[in-house]
Amino acid sequence: MQKYQMLIGGEWVDAADGSTFETTDPYTGQVWATLPRAKQVDADRAVDAAAKALKGEWSRMTASSRGLLLCRLADLIARDAEQLARIEVRDNGKLIAEMRAQVGYLPQYFRYFGGLADKIEGAVLPIDKPDTFNYTRHEPLGVCVAITAWNSPLLLAVNKLAPGLAAGNTFVVKPSEFTSASTLEFARLAKEAGIPDGVINVVTGFGNEVGAPLVEHPRVAKIGFTGSESGGQRIYETAARGFKHATLELGGKSANIVFADANLDNAVKGAISGIFAATGQTCVAGSRLLVQDSIYDEFVGRLVEFAKKARMGDPKEATTQVGPVTTPPQFKKILEYIDIAKAEGARCLLGGKVATRPECGAGQFVEPTIFSEVRNDMRIAQEEVFGPVLSCIRFKDDDEAISIANDSLYGLAAGLWTRDLRRAIELPKRLDVGIVWVNMYRAVSYMSPFGGYKRSGLGRENGMDAIREYLQTKSVWISTAEEVPDPFVIR
Incomplete structure (x- = not known):
């Protein structure tokens, strides 16, 4: 029996109250692993760790350095792709042929977005005000929560992590309670790659017990969710109350x-x-x-x-x-x-x-x-x-x-x-x-935007569109005038 722990602030930990739950092989019907059953206190610990990391070493890194870490992580995923694929198969019953192809493709996501990390450029605007210098800069949103579905847990997590990390955010990942193992194995590789403690945190458990507290947490700036329409609706309503950003990849009837x-x-x-x-x-x-x-x-x-x-x-x-x-x-x-x-x-x-x-x-x-x-x-x-x-x-x-x-x-x-x-x-x-x-079907690429219209969701994953989902724009104004004009009139 495999026993997993969560990753919070760079430490492998059990749930605060010690509770666990089991995961089952869909082919054999046999329980093969236990995982921590996180609650509100664990959600708080994970968000606190991500918030601390956001202000620490991660924020002081150059964009190029962040990108190099993502490329290093890509190499480790490629090294362990077969092991990750087999864990996915055991946990969710997907075909080994498909999972080998899917996991083998994941390094490309981190290489692509790692390469984009230092291409996030603001602009100097030819502003219409005299004696004024105006420019824009794109900054990370902050602490992000990634909640993933059970059908392709690693791919769905990477769709959020690769652009979000390249943009400079930190994360708490909550995989489906049915398929959490591969995400925890991935987290080991992120730690091995040298990504600073707290930048990626993984908590496991049930939506009402740990997912909801993460979405509601006041220090969370964005939620990236893949799952059902009903789940997406609840998350969107909660996010709206806290004025949080949200990317929702929901259902389809294509x-x-x-x-x-x-x-x-x-x-x-x-x-x-x-x-x-x-x-x-x-x-x-x-x-x-x-x-x-x-x-x-x-x-x-x-x-x-x-x-x-x-x-x-x-x-x-x-x-x-x-x-x-x-x-x-x-x-x-x-x-x-x-x-x-x-x-x-x-x-x-x-x-x-x-x-x-x-x-x-x-x-x-x-x-x-x-x-x-x-x-x-x-x-x-x-x-x-x-x-x-x-x-x-x-x-x-x-x-x-x-x-x-x-x-x-x-x-x-x-x-x-x-x-x-x-x-x-x-x-x-x-x-x-x-x-x-x-004349083709079911093709995806890290380079091409993925997302739907209507009730199929909001926002886009993959491609340049994805990294924009994890950035906010700041406009900076600098006066070069010798003296301030009439203070009672808008400039």
């Missing part, structure tokens, strides 16, 4: 749109990637498949045949393609939505039940599920399932496809499959989403 002129073989793979990769447990899941009427039957038939061959089983095996559902509550939720879809009249062409294959062991598996003849007003088409459940919807032409795609409370992502250059250029302008993929 439309993956296939036109008759598309390369159908590639589009089938894109549809599979959009919903069955990561067992559908991703905010950008292409859970609404919109197919042009003239090819609907042929395309859906091909899709079903392809999905039937998906290999389920042990996520630690490189050949596995569909792994377990990460958490028991999510497992239950997915099955409930399958029942809802059947009751609404959607036609189940594949799956629609718990997977009982021998290779699934004692894990929480749901068969890859495809529903046909779905209307966009059905709950299965409007509400986020966050699992391997696909809704297939017919459309006639471009206008109807865009109308259906935009008829959603969410606006995170969309996919377009077409050979028509005009359509590939024009239709992304009409989609009310933050990310559009054309």
